[in-house]
Amino acid sequence: MGFVVAIANHKGGVGKTTSAINLGTLLALTGRKTLILDLDLQGNATSGLGVRKEDKPGLAGLLLDNASLADVACPCYCDDLFVLPLGRRSSAIEEEIRSQPLLMEKLETIFDQIAAAWDYVLLDCPPAFGILPNAALRQANYTCIPVQCEFFSIEGLTAMLKRLQELQTSGSRTPRTGVVLTMYTSSDEHSSQVMAEVQRHFSPLLHKAVIPRDPVLSQSTALGIPAVIQAPESRGVRAYLELAWEILNHEKQEAR
Numbered sequence: 318m319g320f321v322v323a324i325a326n327h328k329g330g331v332g333k334t335t336s337a338i339n340l341g342t343l344l345a346l347t348g349r350k351t352l353i354l355d356l357d358l359q360g361n362a363t364s365g366l367g368v369r370k371e372d373k374p375g376l377a378g379l380l381l382d383n384a385s386l387a388d389v390a391c392p393c394y395c396d397d398l399f400v401l402p403l404g405r406r407s408s409a410i411e412e413e414i415r416s417q418p419l420l421m422e423k424l425e426t427i428f429d430q431i432a433a434a435w436d437y438v439l440l441d442c443p444p445a446f447g448i449l450p451n452a453a454l455r456q457a458n459y460t461c462i463p464v465q466c467e468f469f470s471i472e473g474l475t476a477m478l479k480r481l482q483e484l485q486t487s488g489s490r491t492p493r494t495g496v497v498l499t500m501y502t503s504s505d506e507h508s509s510q511v512m513a514e515v516q517r518h519f520s521p522l523l524h525k526a527v528i529p530r531d532p533v534l535s536q537s538t539a540l541g542i543p544a545v546i547q548a549p550e551s552r553g554v555r556a557y558l559e560l561a562w563e564i565l566n567h568e569k570q571e572a573r
């Protein structure tokens with residue numbers, strides 16, 4: 318079975334999608350067959366990987382129309398990288414699951430099939446909890462929480478960790494959790510204060526990699542080209558490389 322990493326934080330704009338795109342591309346470049354599962358209705362991971370989301374059957378096609386996995390996963394940029402958008406009928410997914418509870422079992426089977434078909438699956442979670450992200454989070458071997466270096470982040474992190482604990486008690490796996498600081502600006506005193514607070518309260522969970530604020534990361538996403546490919550030497554990409562190694566190490570520890 319592949320290693321499933323959820324990238325989650327119920328706060329929006331903290332760097333979840335940017336992390337999913339760049340980590341996913343780096344993992345694929347190491348020869349690991351990698352799928353980014355875009356669980357956000359906005360589909361930013363899909364468009365950030367240069368794939369048009371409007372006309373794709375996606376996860377909704379698998380769940381509601383019996384499409385096949387091989388047909389719905391979209392290849393992008395390098396041999397081992399794929400993205401699976403929510404798909405054309407995405408807005409119907411949660412409603413259909415609510416009215417047909419058996420679809421939940423089908424969804425879990427689909428997640429298992431996905432984990433079996435890829436070496437790495439990155440879940441780009443939406444900035445809200447709901448049936449679909451909760452079900453996906455329960456499948457994760459590891460949850461990575463990007464935390465933006467700004468004032469209200471710590472409150473949000475505490476709430477997020479509590480929520481994950483609740484999900485885990487009702488779920489089948491107990492995934493490990495890591496926190497990664499994003500959009501760090503060394504010249505900004507406030508950024509450093511937030512970093513110090515997170516280190517003080519959450520140090521066992523904190524990744525060593527710190528993602529700097531780097532305009533290259535946002536420019537590439539807007540162009541639909543992963544920064545890893547467009548600007549491999551950039552500070553942002555180097556930080557994501559460090560994060561990718563840390564996540565690979567977590568996988569090794571889990572395999573022991």
Ligand SMILES: Nc1ncnc2c1ncn2[C@@H]1O[C@H](COP(=O)(O)OP(=O)(O)O)[C@@H](O)[C@H]1O
Pocket residue numbers: 328329330331332333334335336361444499500501528529530531532533534535536538553
């Ligand atoms: N390290 C970074 N440096 C500069 N801009 C960033 C960085 N990470 C994310 N961004 C930008 O911040 C915005 C929110 O990031 P995004 O990854 O979409 O967050 P989320 O998925 O949590 O909503 C986007 O415009 C993105 O390009």
Ligand SMILES: [Mg+2]
Pocket residue numbers: 333334335357361442443
């Ligand atoms: Mg996002």
